[in-house]
Amino acid sequence: MDIISVALKRHSTKAFDASKKLTPEQAEQIKTLLQYSPSSTNSQPWHFIVASTEEGKARVAKSAAGNYVFNERKILDASHVVVFCAKTAMDDAWLKLVVDQEDA
Template sequence: MDQEIKKNEILSAFHFRHATKDFDPDKKISAADFEYILETGRLSPSSYGFEPWKFVIVQNKDVRSKLAEYASGARKQLLSASHFMIILTRIPKDMVASSDYIEVMLEHVQKLPPETLQAKRTNYDHFLKTSFAIEDDPRVMFEWACRQTYIALGNMMTAAALIGIDSCPMEGFNRAKINELLAAEGIMDPEHFGVSVMAAFGYRLYNPSEKTRRCAQEVVEWLE
């Protein structure tokens, strides 16, 4: 495919995508299409490649109804979206350099040889304690891990838009209450995860208004 055609297709997807509030409840995303969306999330980059995320797809209507009680910004989408996703983030104890989770990532997922593994762990430890200096603040550490999940979410929303599927990212929820609910329902292990963000996927019920953004000159600065 010609490179200009590819670029135009991607830009068209960005113009197409908007934060859909009302989904058509009668239109469902195919299993193959949603697997494709999830795969773009799975393959997304993260700091040090440590993938601090888990994608929970909530199709159970009873659970969606319970979520709506504590997610005022997602009530419409919980009722109408074809697929509803909660992205979980690893909590700080799993993200420190000495954790079992990081050991598994380095040895069994990234499959690093011993000397490379130790060097990367040492570098990561220095990053947490000195470069970014976040390890002593659990809230900052958790929010840093959450930022990684937004990379995956952005990729999934763009991938969806490329094939004509709508989406909506959402932070309009009570995090403490949603954490409690997911733990009580056996959906999330609070010893390892917390809620990062929610997202709905499906097909728009209404056409959106024209997309508005600041002009390039206001958001881009070149230093030469």
């Protein structure tokens, strides 16, 4: 399976087959896509948490409470789960770090 072709189909999966797992190569391709996602001024104000173990997915599933409880089964059944974490503000120290990396 070509991950890029799958992503371009823009299909929203409603349920996952827990017996189907991504190969290590597919998981690495996804991580590479995330790593090279463009951002304004290359600030990359995010990081990603990837859970692929049952324990890791269970920890992520705990966040699916209240209005999002319907996502719990999807999280537990998926091969891998990616949590997107984004900065809500960038202070001068963060911007200096970005500029210093660009100059290196």
